[in-house]
Amino acid sequence: MSFSVLLRRWERRSVKLAAAVGGVVALSAVIALADSSATKAATKHIGGSVTVWAEWTGPEQQSFEAAITPFETQTGIKVNYAGKPSGTMDSATETAVKGGKPPDVAILPDPGTLRILAADHALTPVGPIIGKESKNYAASWNTLASVKGKQYGVWFKAANKNTIWYNPAEFAAAGITSLPTTWTGLLADATTIKAAGIAPFSLCTDVGWPVADLWQNLYLKSAGPTDYDKLAAHQIPWTSPTVTTAFNLLADLVGTPSDLLGGTSGALSSTYPGCVDKVFPAPGSLPQAAMVIEADFVVNEINSNSSNYTPGLKGTGGATCTADASKTPCYDFFAFPYPSASDSTYASALQGAGDVATLTKSTPQSRAFIKYLASPEGGAIWAHLGGFTSPNKGVPLSAYPDPVTRADAKELVDAKGFVFSLDDLQGSWEPDLWADMLSVVKTPTAANIAAVEQTMQAQATAAGIK
Amino acid sequence: MTAATPEITRFGGLHRAPGRRRRNLASLAFLAPAAIWLLVVVVYPCFATIRYSFYDESASRFVGLANYKAVFSTDAILVAFRNNIIWVLVFPFLVTVIGLMLAVLSERIRWGTAFKTIIVMPVVFSATASALVWRTIFDLNPHVGVVNALEQTASDFVRPPGPYPVDANLGQSLAGLASTGVRPDGHGSLVSISTVNAGHTVELGLIGVSPQTLALLGARTARAPTAAPGVIDGLVWRDFSPSHPGARGRVYPDEDGLADLQVSLLRTGGSAVATTTTRPDGQFKFANIGPGSFRVQIDAQNFTSSFGGTFWLGSSSVTPTSGLSQTAQALLSVPLIDIAMIVAYLWMWAGFAMVIIAAGLSSLNREVLEAARIDGASEWQVLKRVTTPMLAPVLAVVFVTMVINVLKVFDIILNMAPGSSQAAASTLAFSMYTHGFEGGIHSGLASAIAVILFASVVPAMAWNLKRIRGQM
Numbered sequence: 001m002s003f004s005v006l007l008r009r010w011e012r013r014s015v016k017l018a019a020a021v022g023g024v025v026a027l028s029a030v031i032a033l034a035d036s037s038a039t040k041a042a043t044k045h046i047g048g049s050v051t052v053w054a055e056w057t058g059p060e061q062q063s064f065e066a067a068i069t070p071f072e073t074q075t076g077i078k079v080n081y082a083g084k085p086s087g088t089m090d091s092a093t094e095t096a097v098k099g100g101k102p103p104d105v106a107i108l109p110d111p112g113t114l115r116i117l118a119a120d121h122a123l124t125p126v127g128p129i130i131g132k133e134s135k136n137y138a139a140s141w142n143t144l145a146s147v148k149g150k151q152y153g154v155w156f157k158a159a160n161k162n163t164i165w166y167n168p169a170e171f172a173a174a175g176i177t178s179l180p181t182t183w184t185g186l187l188a189d190a191t192t193i194k195a196a197g198i199a200p201f202s203l204c205t206d207v208g209w210p211v212a213d214l215w216q217n218l219y220l221k222s223a224g225p226t227d228y229d230k231l232a233a234h235q236i237p238w239t240s241p242t243v244t245t246a247f248n249l250l251a252d253l254v255g256t257p258s259d260l261l262g263g264t265s266g267a268l269s270s271t272y273p274g275c276v277d278k279v280f281p282a283p284g285s286l287p288q289a290a291m292v293i294e295a296d297f298v299v300n301e302i303n304s305n306s307s308n309y310t311p312g313l314k315g316t317g318g319a320t321c322t323a324d325a326s327k328t329p330c331y332d333f334f335a336f337p338y339p340s341a342s343d344s345t346y347a348s349a350l351q352g353a354g355d356v357a358t359l360t361k362s363t364p365q366s367r368a369f370i371k372y373l374a375s376p377e378g379g380a381i382w383a384h385l386g387g388f389t390s391p392n393k394g395v396p397l398s399a400y401p402d403p404v405t406r407a408d409a410k411e412l413v414d415a416k417g418f419v420f421s422l423d424d425l426q427g428s429w430e431p432d433l434w435a436d437m438l439s440v441v442k443t444p445t446a447a448n449i450a451a452v453e454q455t456m457q458a459q460a461t462a463a464g465i466k
Numbered sequence: 467m468t469a470a471t472p473e474i475t476r477f478g479g480l481h482r483a484p485g486r487r488r489r490n491l492a493s494l495a496f497l498a499p500a501a502i503w504l505l506v507v508v509v510y511p512c513f514a515t516i517r518y519s520f521y522d523e524s525a526s527r528f529v530g531l532a533n534y535k536a537v538f539s540t541d542a543i544l545v546a547f548r549n550n551i552i553w554v555l556v557f558p559f560l561v562t563v564i565g566l567m568l569a570v571l572s573e574r575i576r577w578g579t580a581f582k583t584i585i586v587m588p589v590v591f592s593a594t595a596s597a598l599v600w601r602t603i604f605d606l607n608p609h610v611g612v613v614n615a616l617e618q619t620a621s622d623f624v625r626p627p628g629p630y631p632v633d634a635n636l637g638q639s640l641a642g643l644a645s646t647g648v649r650p651d652g653h654g655s656l657v658s659i660s661t662v663n664a665g666h667t668v669e670l671g672l673i674g675v676s677p678q679t680l681a682l683l684g685a686r687t688a689r690a691p692t693a694a695p696g697v698i699d700g701l702v703w704r705d706f707s708p709s710h711p712g713a714r715g716r717v718y719p720d721e722d723g724l725a726d727l728q729v730s731l732l733r734t735g736g737s738a739v740a741t742t743t744t745r746p747d748g749q750f751k752f753a754n755i756g757p758g759s760f761r762v763q764i765d766a767q768n769f770t771s772s773f774g775g776t777f778w779l780g781s782s783s784v785t786p787t788s789g790l791s792q793t794a795q796a797l798l799s800v801p802l803i804d805i806a807m808i809v810a811y812l813w814m815w816a817g818f819a820m821v822i823i824a825a826g827l828s829s830l831n832r833e834v835l836e837a838a839r840i841d842g843a844s845e846w847q848v849l850k851r852v853t854t855p856m857l858a859p860v861l862a863v864v865f866v867t868m869v870i871n872v873l874k875v876f877d878i879i880l881n882m883a884p885g886s887s888q889a890a891a892s893t894l895a896f897s898m899y900t901h902g903f904e905g906g907i908h909s910g911l912a913s914a915i916a917v918i919l920f921a922s923v924v925p926a927m928a929w930n931l932k933r934i935r936g937q938m
Binding site: 172173174175176192194195196197198205206207208256257258259260262263264265266268269271286428431432435438442451 | 523635637677707887
């Protein structure tokens with residue numbers, strides 16, 4: 001994590017605290033609402049306590065605690081929540097399981113650790129416990145939490161990576177009235193935006209993960225979720241034509257340096273979240289580019305960088321964004337495009353990430369808690385507080401605070417073919433994979449793509465899959 | 467080292483008096499905690515690392531020398547070797563020379579102590595903080611990085627930027643700017659495609675001009691020129707209309723003229739007849755011209771780009787690498803980030819070198835220096851022929867200490883190199899870290915790198931220890 005990120009987070013803490021106080025006030029109303037809703041999960045009084053670990057700290061921890069308050073009041077179970085620092089949840093859980101002192105419920109940030117723990121018989125299958133609540137999820141979500149046909153986890157929080165965020169004012173200045181749905185259409189729009197004298201894309205490719213997210217979207221939309229999962233499991237070689245196709249699509253973008261803010265070297269020195277701020281700047285500075293390609297967590301950055309922005313969404317009753325960004329600065333997204341009009345088979349496939357709750361110790365209390373997490377009740381509360389999208393179909397879209405988050409959540413639950421971020425499933429290979437992706441951004445030639453594919457295949461073979 | 471007495475080093479020997487044995491036991495009892503501590507945290511990990519270096523990535527299967535083979539056949543790790551070699555060749559020498567200069571100079575000035583304090587300060591700063599400061603100093607954006615700001619100032623002085631800069635580094639080109647009636651002439655200017663005679667008009671459309679640039683230049687709505695006898699009337703305008711984003715070649719009401727452009731009238735042979743500047747509405751006029759055909763040129767100076775910044779933190783090499791194989795590139799390229807990091811590291815360590823050398827300097831026999839001066843030696847000669855040779859032992863200690871220091875260089879790479887150039891900036895220590903602890907955990911490979919790193923530090927370390935012993 002870079003220094004600027006740290007610094008900014010530190011600055012923001014005060015803003016977030018203020019927001020949290022406001023959130024608590026709003027909360028009592030929400031809890032009352034949730035209590036009276038028909039989606040009540042557990043009403044039986046049980047008592048006792050449950051230990052829960054997850055990676056949510058700060059404002060996210062407050063939102064999570066708010067989301068589980070109804071559970072505590074209904075069941076009399078005390079939830080002892082420990083928020084682990086970002087990036088430490090997997091190893092902390094594995095260590096605790098090996099040491100024989102796991103928490104009751106561990107909410108893991110990716111399915112990799114779930115698979116390892118399930119293979120070690122350290123998890124209790126959740127299928128029989130949650131019963132019909134499993135129907136709240138699309139089959140692909142449940143499959144993603146399953147090992148050898150048994151479901152071991154419940155997805156509670158999700159991230160949608162199927163998004164490209166744009167500044168509506170810049171699109172208006174370039175005269176773009178309909179949002180692109182195809183990759184070729186997007187690149188054509190980029191040419192128009194360029195003609196208007198605006199840089200189309202602000203990339204975040206100082207590090208490799210943003211370009212991996214981008215490439216994975218391209219692969220998913222061109223090769224489909226089945227091949228995507230096979231590639232993730234190393235059942236398809238990295239030298240196969242589908243991989244080349246996706247790299248060529250990437251090269252269509254990064255091979256045109258004038259499409260990138262600051263050209264190639266500008267893209268290679270642009271950090272996340274600075275790349276977001278260049279499209280959605282704080283008051284007093286002008287936007288430098290029209291679009292940023294990243295997941296829905298971009299919204300957190302827009303709002304923490306400036307509280308001026310209104311979520312605006314065309315056709316869904318959101319605020320009307322005007323060409324004059326100084327009056328009503330807005331943000332909005334469109335779904336990641338499919339390759340072309342003739343290649344739209346996987347248009348509704350979606351790449352994402354999420355946090356999955358697992359039963360590391362089976363007690364009456366932890367079983368009740370897992371069932372509660374699988375119900376829409378807790379998700380609806382957090383959804384209302386913001387900064388949250390749920391993969392749970394039972395969470396009503398009306399629970400989300402604004403039209404943009406609502407559309408984001410709708411994309412997530414409507415997705416046909418959900419896949420998890422591929423790089424996060426590669427274990428020890430992930431950093432090298434990121435470096436390989438960056439190499440294509442630096443040199444997007446056919447020769448280099450072929451060389452990178454060879455390298456990746458060799459690395460994937462050497463790494464095996466964990 | 468100095469405290470090692472014969473009683474301790476030779477405990478357990480034969481022919482000992484009982485009293486002496488008791489003394490030995492007492493010494494042992496006092497030494498035991500430290501000895502056990504060392505065994506647990508130094509000796510055991512050393513041997514464990516050597517053992518792991520022969521095992522696979524999860525330390526479960528013996529693989530012989532495979533990890534060592536991988537170290538010397540993986541391009542990414544060869545890059546680390548190359549960088550270590552660059553560091554060792556360049557840094558200790560430079561820091562010793564700079565330290566010597568500073569030490570000698572600080573003796574000559576009135577506020578020597580204050581000067582020394584300032585120079586030494588970076589030594590007490592956290593290495594991470596220093597690296598982050600230098601990352602900002604070398605930032606690509608001239609508005610952030612002071613190095614690029616200086617370069618920009620100098621460059622803009624020599625080549626003032628035009629009102630409509632076209633920067634090839636940003637992927638921009640004149641051809642991308644030309645839209646209607648103009649094309650690049652190959653020498654940095656745009657020239658009208660068709661010829662024009664007096665009494666006619668000419669309309670030249672450009673795209674890719676940002677509304678912000680136009681606002682800054684005070685541009686107004688473009689108006690089509692009207693023909694007048696004996697005069698060439700013309701317009702240069704922004705050929706992009708937000709209401710008709712795809713349409714080119716027509717002047718729409720929401721299009722602005724390009725203000726402040728320098729345009730020239732060329733004879734068909736190419737020589738300039740007249741030069742003028744466009745008005746805020748993009749119009750220009752050439753009057754009093756004779757008969758014949760002309761072309762209108764939008765001069766090159768309009769498009770001179772401002773200096774965009776050197777990507778000091780990037781991986782582009784200062785040595786030519788085109789046409790080389792991947793492995794040869796790994797071994798032979800010298801990335802800019804290495805230079806930036808070495809400069810930063812010099813700033814961090816020059817104070818340390820200066821202090822050690824100044825201490826040596828103050829214990830020199832001044833009479834020799836005086837004698838040299840009386841014999842007519844210049845200050846430079848005194849420094850070169852007398853001071854430096856007499857200081858040689860101290861300089862050697864500084865040099866060798868710095869060799870050890872840069873063999874292990876790590877924190878500056880993690881904190882100063884942006885993620886996209888960390889692979890190019892990697893050293894053995896950094897490579898060991900990424901393989902051992904960052905996502906991609908391969909304890910065998912990381913251990914093998916650690917063993918090699920250790921082995922390369924040993925000679926320098928042994929030399930230093932020998933010196934310290936020799937001085938006692």
